[in-house]
Amino acid sequence: MSERKIAVVDPAERDRQKLIMQRIKENNDIDYQRIGKNKLFHILTFGCQQNSSDSEKLKGMLAHMGYDETAKKADADVVIINTCCVRENAELKLYGNIGALKQLKADKPGMIIAVCGCMMEQEHAVNAIKKKYKHVDLVFGTHNLYKFPELLERSMNEQYTLIDIMNTDGIIVEDIPVKRDEKHKAWVTIMYGCNNFCSYCIVPYVRGRERSRNPEDVLKEIEALAADGCKEVTLLGQNVNSYGKDLEADIDFADLIKLVNNIEGIERIRFMTSHPKDISDKLIDTMKECKKVCEQLHLPFQAGSNRILNAMNRKYTKEEYLAKIERVKKTIPGIALSTDVIVGFPSETDEDFNETLEIIREVEFDQAFMFIYSKRQGTPAAEMTEQVEEDHKHKNFERLVALQNDVSRKINDDYSGKLVEVLVDGPSKKDKTKYTGRTRTGKVVNFIASKDIYGEDDLTGQLVDVRINEVHSWFLNGEMITN
Ligand code: SF4
DSSP: OOOOOOOOBOHHHHHHHHHHHHHHHHHHHHHHHHHSSOEEEEEEEOSSHHHHHHHHHHHHHHHHTTEEEOSOGGGOSEEEEEEOOSSHHHHHHHHHHHHHHHHHHHHSTTOEEEEEEGGGGSHHHHHHHHHHOTTOOEEEOSTTGGGHHHHHHHHHTOSSOEEEOOSSOOOBOOOOOOOOSOSSEEEEEOEEOOSOOOTTOOHHHHHOSOEEOOHHHHHHHHHHHHHTTOOEEEEEOTTGGGTTTTOSSOOOHHHHHHHHHTSTTOOEEEEEOOOTTTOOHHHHHHHHHOTTBOSEEEOOOBOSOHHHHHHTTOOOOHHHHHHHHHHHHHHSTTOEEEEEEEEOOTTOOHHHHHHHHHHHHHHOOSEEEEEEOOOOTTSGGGGOSOOOOHHHHHHHHHHHHHHHHHHHHHHHHTTTTOEEEEEEEEEOSSOTTSEEEEOTTOOEEEEEOOHHHHTTOOOTTOEEEEEEEEEOSSOEEEEEEEO
């Protein structure tokens, strides 16, 4: 059994960073007196929800230091690119984006350009920036995000690119200010890192080993969110089912959910991501028991063939996966399931791929996030010799997408005429006469709301009932019935 490792939580570090934030704020206040407006920041975020959550922390720290957000890079005094290295195209996009900032910086020499996130935990990416993009002022990684105020202050006084990457798993620093993009729903990170080392995945190398936040800190954060009007929380971690294994307290993920379920004001609880090998009967029963837990589960199966699952180091078989799905469906009838699938993992044959299609047909996922395998430097799968030809991967990918579209459409057909509870995200971006929101099962619903029913109030953040009158593969349309 591997040695139990406790994450280090360091309040002294938090206080040090707070002092630096205060110092920068005082300087910015002096500038405000001079120029009559706050300094501005712009953040470009790539990748997953964990990155979005990190960006919300960066925004929170910048707001504390007296910066306002701007949608225009050219106007910003601080531009941050929060990178992702999970997919190859994100890496390619990054270099294009950094290159494009060169002229902006030439036009505005005081601009600070920072690059952070997963990709900066990889030596080759940091070296590429050092060599080719000398206009970048600051590079930092995922483990030292909490040090951003200190790094920002230092980079303002440096002539060269300041690079600060921690090679350890990092410490957990609580009470970092967060500026959330939405008020009615929030991502709450409950743990960092991953111990699984799936052979295609770079995450354990760039986000380190699993570290759980103390339950008291998680609950304190959610209570504060609820007091501020938040109705839905999504508990976030690379493998939430491992929550608590590294804590001294005797608590697991199911126990944490029960505690969150007791928080007044929170109406909906979601979580991601679950690993099929770790999802327990206790968790499935807890989902059923806790009324605030939404009827939705994201359980990535990745591939249908046991040979490929073994090569991926997923540590479960197709049969074990299907047994867990059966248990979930039996316990929570009508649950919406979603998954991740990789097409074209090294050595995947058509026979293997057909087993993936079989799982899609058998389980009937509401949604699948489908990816074409791409090599990630530094992972075992990148060294595997039998890489599948690009053309072939793309053809199979199209077959998979077509099948999943049919399945999603068929599931959504059952919503026709149904009354659903929707948490309203706001006016629809495409059609301002409608609102948009999500059901408990995670379906996007666009709906017309008659002012006779809801008056002049903005419905954003409210739970409303909507009758579905039109279904599509990826969204539903309807009409609000009551409020
Ligand atoms: S469980 Fe596997 S795929 Fe998920 S983050 Fe960990 S290593 Fe990556």
